[in-house]
Amino acid sequence: MAEQTIFSDTVSLTAIRDGFRSAIAQAVETFGATAPNPSVGCTLLDADGRILTVGVHPRVGQPHAEAMALAQARAAGVLDQARVALVTLEPCNHTGRTPPCSEALRNSPIREVWIGAADPNPQAAGGASRLREMPGAKRVVMLADRPEMADLARDCRALLAPFASRVVRHRPWISVKQALDEHGSMVPPPGQKTFTSPDSLVLAHRLRRATDAIITGVGTVLTDRPRFTVRHVPDHEDRKPRLLVVCDRHGRLPADWIAEMTEAGFDVISSPDLLSVPAMLAERGVNWAMVEAGPALLASVSEAELWDDWLTIHKTADADRIDLKSRDESPLRLLRENACSLES
Ligand SMILES: NC(=O)C1=CN([C@@H]2O[C@H](COP(=O)(O)OP(=O)(O)OC[C@H]3O[C@@H](n4cnc5c(N)ncnc54)[C@H](OP(=O)(O)O)[C@@H]3O)[C@@H](O)[C@H]2O)C=CC1
Numbered sequence: 001m002a003e004q005t006i007f008s009d010t011v012s013l014t015a016i017r018d019g020f021r022s023a024i025a026q027a028v029e030t031f032g033a034t035a036p037n038p039s040v041g042c043t044l045l046d047a048d049g050r051i052l053t054v055g056v057h058p059r060v061g062q063p064h065a066e067a068m069a070l071a072q073a074r075a076a077g078v079l080d081q082a083r084v085a086l087v088t089l090e091p092c093n094h095t096g097r098t099p100p101c102s103e104a105l106r107n108s109p110i111r112e113v114w115i116g117a118a119d120p121n122p123q124a125a126g127g128a129s130r131l132r133e134m135p136g137a138k139r140v141v142m143l144a145d146r147p148e149m150a151d152l153a154r155d156c157r158a159l160l161a162p163f164a165s166r167v168v169r170h171r172p173w174i175s176v177k178q179a180l181d182e183h184g185s186m187v188p189p190p191g192q193k194t195f196t197s198p199d200s201l202v203l204a205h206r207l208r209r210a211t212d213a214i215i216t217g218v219g220t221v222l223t224d225r226p227r228f229t230v231r232h233v234p235d236h237e238d239r240k241p242r243l244l245v246v247c248d249r250h251g252r253l254p255a256d257w258i259a260e261m262t263e264a265g266f267d268v269i270s271s272p273d274l275l276s277v278p279a280m281l282a283e284r285g286v287n288w289a290m291v292e293a294g295p296a297l298l299a300s301v302s303e304a305e306l307w308d309d310w311l312t313i314h315k316t317a318d319a320d321r322i323d324l325k326s327r328d329e330s331p332l333r334l335l336r337e338n339a340c341s342l343e344s
């Protein structure tokens with residue numbers, strides 16, 4: 001049976017899928033660089049479903065993914081061939097730090113726009129209806145309306161989950177990372193700070209790279225003097241100071257460690273009240289935070305049900321076993337499934 005075709009009877013669902021997969025994979029690499037904005041990807045296809053270009057939103061203040069993809073296509077001399085745009089997030093419909101993407105698409109040869117997820121930000125939403133209604137209207141397809149694309153729709157929502165969490169719930173998406181040894185203990189052997197495998201450390205550092213803030217406890221600081229840097233994968237270039245929240249109710253945080261961490265590019269905040277941390281981080285524009293803490297703080301995080309996904313790395317005699325407990329669409333799952341170019 002011939003595959004159902006979409007645009008001009010020439011672009012196949014396989015081409016749409018491949019295009020979305022490329023947009024999602026590239027946007028995943030921008031986790032940790034775009035806050036307070038979301039991570040977004042956009043692929044442009046020609047009339048035969050070939051990928052012309054993939055754009056991402058690199059960081060706040062820089063062009064959105066659609067504008068990047070269009071500019072890249074223009075620079076490559078292929079913009080006049082672009083017919084289908086696949087966007088992980090509804091194109092914005094407002095003038096913020098950059099002009100509306102619905103306008104940029106309107107003024108392009110694109111005829112059909114596929115949208116992975118609706119924009120949860122009321123100020124920017126409305127791009128889909130604007131594209132449908134304006135002069136020179138585009139055909140607009142929402143992934144949510146295509147049951148056969150449910151996996152892609154879920155991944156687009158996972159890509160958006162950290163931003164949506166901040167905008168809708170006024171708190172960041174919170175991921176816990178916990179390492180357990182063969183006996184179920186979190187405490188490393190004397191003289192060591194970690195005990196998991198090199199592959200697990202790569203995953204842990206990918207999560208550090210992807211998140212905008214780290215939450216830890218004063219017990220971990222006093223025992224380990226952790227560095228919390230991204231070393232097992234390349235970090236984002238020119239990263240702005242990372243927020244590092246230390247839960248500390250009795251003022252035990254050593255001043256010299258704070259000075260070292262500040263020197264290393266962290267913005268260290270001491271908090272006596274774990275429950276107030278999520279709202280405080282959202283106020284500061286944090287989309288995604290990770291918890292790297294010892295058993296005492298993890299017990300508090302668990303008791304207060306503050307986490308959205310929980311990654312446990314079980315050390316075994318062979319390869320480490322990874323267990324991911326996840327609520328709703330997990331960006332951490334997406335990060336794991338798109339392990340790619342960074343791990344060379
Ligand atoms: N395997 C792994 O994944 C990891 C292991 N570790 C290990 O864990 C050990 C340290 O564990 P631990 O001492 O439990 O350290 P934690 O990092 O859990 O810090 C504990 C401190 O957090 C503070 N705290 C706890 N609950 C709250 C709350 N609700 N609000 C505010 N502050 C709170 C308390 O501070 P206060 O005392 O002021 O009340 C407490 O002493 C080390 O050996 C370290 O190597 C650490 C991180 C990860």
Ligand SMILES: Nc1c(N[C@@H]2O[C@H](COP(=O)(O)O)[C@@H](O)[C@H]2O)[nH]c(=O)[nH]c1=O
Nearest residue numbers: 179193194195196204224226227228292
């Ligand atoms: N033990 C343990 C982890 N522990 C976490 O890593 C911190 C040390 O980070 P750094 O100073 O940057 O090397 C440590 O204080 C604790 O928060 N992480 C892991 O991925 N695997 C492990 O086995």
